[in-house]
Amino acid sequence: MANSWVTTVDHKRLGMMYIAYALVFLVIGGIEATIMRIQLIAPHQTFVSPQVFNRLFTMHGTTMIFFVAMPLLFGFANYLIPLMIGARDTAFPRLNALSFWLTAFGGLLLYFSVLGASGLYGAGNAPDVGWFAYAPLTSTTFSRGHSTDFWTLSLLVSGVGSIGTAINLIATIVCLRCQGMTLGKMPLFAWLILVMAGMVLLAVSPLTAAQIMLLVDRYLGGHFFDTQAGGSATIWMHFFWIFGHPEVYVLVLPAFGFASEIIPVFSRKAIFGYPVMVGATVCIGFIGMSVWAHHMFTVGMTSHANMFFVLSTMAIAVPTGIKSFNWLATMWGGTIAFTTPMLFCVAFLFQFLVAGLTGVMLSAAPLDWQLGNSYFVVAHFHYVIVGGILFTTFGAFYFWFPKATGRMYSEALGRLHFWLFVIGFHLTFDFMHLPGLLGMPRRIYTYEADRGWATWNLIVTIGVVFQAVSILVFLFNLVRSYRSGALAGSDPWDAWTLEWSTASPPPAYNFAVLPSVKSRRPLWDLKHPEDPDWRYE
């Protein structure tokens, strides 16, 4: 029985493996954050040394992005896409499995560095160069031992896995849609995954390239980033952010996808403006490849270069805002039920609005000259990733849990999770903006008492307690409901996309008979034969 999970090529199992893997690392990344917040609860604490703190923020960032967010979202995509498009599996099931195992191995490789330590074959400690590993701090001069190499190699390996998954998802969506499901009739989630996968192809490769260059520098005596030999430190930044910025869109697009599936069902209305949502997504995909140097406003680019990136970054706020308005319009005139998934998505709408606005603030380059590299930025991106992406992902967990397990989760525990997490999230990340506005930079293991940052840091740390407890409630709910939750049936939410037409959990072959569709909401057409969608689309 256990063997079949190890050798499986079934997209549903691989999806759940990705998700389980991500949850383990979510806890680990959360512990790393908690230790940092304890260290920063007051000035001049000595809970951890500066060396350990610097490793913690490096590992926390790298873990959360590459071994929590990516696998979580790839996991959901893997699980849902074939079901949503009426296929039996992805286009390349074995590539799917290979990609999972590569990603998983990457994470283990990163954490092996913790055990490495100087004594064990001189392998070196956990990396401490920050998740963006700026040159020349990563050169052999400043980064002795192999800790940086663990960072590089683990991401190279999992990067190959990401590209494999992206290829698989694109081929699946392009080639395996069931009869009648044109690109314009597939669930919006599938569009978001399609664009996300395209961005992975174009964005992960530059990181791979830069990391190969770093290895050439560190092992073959190359000079790509060797400032002593005339090399450039900023070129690493360009290459990294050409990956790094699209990467955050890679993370947020599936989150948008979750919202686009959940909000309509619990508002009892079709998504408002499907074609515009598709167009906005594609726009975000394209513009998102052109904004990267807004992470570099302080490196001394020319005024014209700065202005270009101000414009492209502000421009991307337009399609992103359009999406928010479309979700709002979906709810408008509906009859909204505040189930746990919907609670998370409604919170997402508020929080993503704030995240977007703080992003616009940072896009005004001179303001970034003050707020860049400060806790304002840390607050902003956690608002996007936690307040935006993690919230909708929790919504997705609750929404599709009945489908994947055949059982209902506890709604009471779900609400408890939601409220605890909302309180904790806002205590931590609302107040985190303030030290940034008051001059607190990032990546500092301690701070002076006379700066006026202490009170806010205290509140920020207190929020962690609520978040930690809420995660425990969440995990407990998952496990207990899996074992003894009420039977859910195939369509507990009265929803409209194809995954709800098959059993819960779906059989290995997904559908007894491959479906054929006429509109974007095939189950709505079945349930409302007098007023089917295809009359209006």
Added chain:
Amino acid sequence: MTKGRVAMYCLIAAEAAMFTIFVVAYLFYAGKSVGGPTSQVLHTPIFFSICLLSSSLTIHRAVQSWKRGRMRSFAGWWLVTIGLGAAFLAGTALEWRDLIYAKGLTIQTNLFGTTYYALVGLHAVHVTAGLVALAVVSALACLGYVHTEHADRGEVLSLYWHFVDAVWVVVFTVVYVIGR
């Protein structure tokens, strides 16, 4: 639009993005080496480039034959492709031997050395991977496992080979034409 074709186009897109970064690094650092040999020490590898680029034509012939069931013709042209690709790699090896021993240029020497060997080397690695894949097909064909119905897969593989050749056009232009 088969899934194999879609997948190959995706792979090509990803690889193109990676090569772009190496090309950008090469162009950015052109002329900025602090000392050591410059791009003037390069000899333009016209013959070996012709070898590689004509291998696109030969693989195309091979695939056409494969589709028409003319398996002996396919196998022959396929082998010619491998030979031309191998000749290209041999040419690169000769070029590098000259650069390292006669001109004193290694990947460590200066910015030019680093960016040159990395870019040309990355391409050579991709040629090698392609040759391995082509050789595997040849071996399978020898053993009698390859038939007309597999021609589409052969065509997908040839897309990769065409990409590798197209990258060489870019690398050649950047290194031997623009960069000097």
Added chain:
Amino acid sequence: MSPTTIFAPVSTPANEIAGLGVLVISMSGAIFAVVCGLLVYTIVRFRRTHDETNEPAQVYGSNQVELAWTVVPMLIVVVLFLATTGVITRVQEAGQPDEALHVVAIGHQFWWEYRYPGSDVVTANELHVPVSDAGHPAPTVITLLSADADHSFWVPRLAGKTDLIPNRVNSTWIEPTETGLYLGQCAQYCGTQHAKMLLRVYVETRAAFDRWIAGQRRPVEIDATVSTGRRIFQRTSCVNCHTIAGTAANGRFGPDLTHVMSRDTIASGVAPNTRENLRRWIRNPDDIKPGSRMPSMNLTEQELDAVTAYLASLR
């Protein structure tokens, strides 16, 4: 009030940014209020009541509405963009008067080197500049270099931050209109003690500034009472890292110590410059700043006393 808030600017670049900040934050606040209001209204007005079983009217979209909420944000972007480019131009393209003071700041792991090329002054960690006034603008232009990794010069009340990047020449400027001590710190992760690479900028009246320059240029007096300490200093590898003008010590890896007692703090702002702290630092720098680049010299207690006395004589 926090000494490092971005909203209490005393220098032209910081003023410009604060003004832009007020505009952007107000506009964001207004957008937030409107959209938030709509969201709250929606979730209240359209929540499901208990007895509702019918599906609501299905509305699939509206081109006019989509146009409206595309055009309005675009206009907002145009306004913000124009405001932003104005500030970028005024700060980055500001021409500097000939009387501007030129300082070269070199970032090190984990301290700041300051050179005043016009006056042949080299110092560390505490930057002194003259105050400016509207009648006689006296900005200070700071060239930013790095000796090792990336750093960033951030004193929020004086200007936005600009990075110090090895093999690259960056530049920033300040034009402070109020005297005082302004604080900041390195804002680009540069290694173990990035957190303690503090900045102290002393904005002084022209007279006080000139006095300070003169004091920095004054040659060190040979004080016979500290000759023991001086000999130990010269004999130990201190001279390889530190410079004391007029002696054999001409190292540049660590801060110039010629007038070390003219500074209020040591270790780049981390500890007050007292004999006790000086002694503690020399004894074992990791005691005060673990991971700094200065090793413990393993001096005996008597040697420590002597060297501390010597350094304490360097005013």
